[in-house]
Amino acid sequence: MTQTARTRRMTGVGIVLVFVYGVMALAATGRSFVQIVRAFDEAPLAYALSAASAVVYILATLALLFAKSPAWYRVAWVSVLFELAGVLVVGTLSVALPALFQHPTVWSLYGSGYVWIPLVLPFFGIWWLRTHAPEAGA
Structure with missing residues (x-):
């Protein structure tokens, strides 16, 4: 087994998790764009929240993808917890x-x-982050 294969962090469930976050990012971005362009004045709070959720999903997708870095790992935690708070x-x-x-x-x-x-x-995101913390010195 090569060094790259042994140190690769994003496998199996992690890939699926990032994929689902990516799909949600695209869906939320598309939805918020259409809502804001078509009828923002009808429901500014609701449509602004749709846009905020899109930003959170984009950030969470990127952060989970690059979470091997301690800084991105912290960003992943913040974005996933913000997502959980937002949906609740x-x-x-x-x-x-x-x-x-x-x-x-x-x-x-x-x-x-x-x-x-x-x-x-977000519960899957929290589980994945808890079980895949970056190695010290990464």
């Missing part, structure tokens, strides 16, 4: 105060429009 807060508010979210966002109803992937994904 927005999801709860969309249930408790539906008038605030008459227009759906990525995180509305805990991501039900995305088959609850936004609710489940």
